[in-house]
Amino acid sequence: MSLIIEPVALSRDVPAARVIRAQLGELDLAIWRSASGVLSAWENRCPHRGMRLSHGFVRGERLACLYHGWHYSTEGFCEIIPAHPELTPPKSFCTMQYGVVESSGIIWVSNQRTDTDHSQPAQALTPPVLHDSVQPVRSLCMEASVAEVNRTAKENPPENLTLGSCASNQHLSFDDTAGNCGAMLLLHCLQDNRVNVHVLAGEHYNTDELVSLSYWCESIRRIAEKSAGVPA
Numbered sequence: 001m002s003l004i005i006e007p008v009a010l011s012r013d014v015p016a017a018r019v020i021r022a023q024l025g026e027l028d029l030a031i032w033r034s035a036s037g038v039l040s041a042w043e044n045r046c047p048h049r050g051m052r053l054s055h056g057f058v059r060g061e062r063l064a065c066l067y068h069g070w071h072y073s074t075e076g077f078c079e080i081i082p083a084h085p086e087l088t089p090p091k092s093f094c095t096m097q098y099g100v101v102e103s104s105g106i107i108w109v110s111n112q113r114t115d116t117d118h119s120q121p122a123q124a125l126t127p128p129v130l131h132d133s134v135q136p137v138r139s140l141c142m143e144a145s146v147a148e149v150n151r152t153a154k155e156n157p158p159e160n161l162t163l164g165s166c167a168s169n170q171h172l173s174f175d176d177t178a179g180n181c182g183a184m185l186l187l188h189c190l191q192d193n194r195v196n197v198h199v200l201a202g203e204h205y206n207t208d209e210l211v212s213l214s215y216w217c218e219s220i221r222r223i224a225e226k227s228a229g230v231p232a
Ligand code: FES
Pocket: 046, 047, 048, 049, 050, 051, 065, 066, 067, 068, 069, 070
């Protein structure tokens, strides 16, 4: 299986003591951050009876399943079974975990499992290097293909910016006249016609410029979805 690393969410959308649902290819994921800030990416399925863990609750340094309340540590091991408080759960009661790392305000997840051998340190996960200092703006889901969103953004760049040299199918940057990065799009394919678009701006952008960039991205969504035949 080839290694895949995708930008699944903005870091700020997963603050301390929060769990969200995310997707990586066919993988349904629960991304959660403990109260002290430990970030984890797990299969979105409780090892007990299969409840989605993204419906659960963060309790300090543990994630509690909504259904029967089993508590899992940040290492993925079940530590508390409320119906059997005297029981020490076996190590086999553990979640399926994937590599996760944060960079430039983005949470990147890989399809590489990290739970298979807890005696070995997980292999370091290296996300793509973003060439400039950037700040996250927002994420938008667009009902269009990666190619359609890519083409639409290239044909309708943000005001006063031009397509930069750092452009690929899933990564577009737009530079100002001085060559500084003003905007960046990371396209995360969810399905053939559904893309999660993470928008980043140059770190020097002020609030008004960030708002303008946010509106620009909404206009890209409207154009791309119209081209894809999605009713307005
Ligand atoms: S399904 Fe999660 S604790 Fe039972």
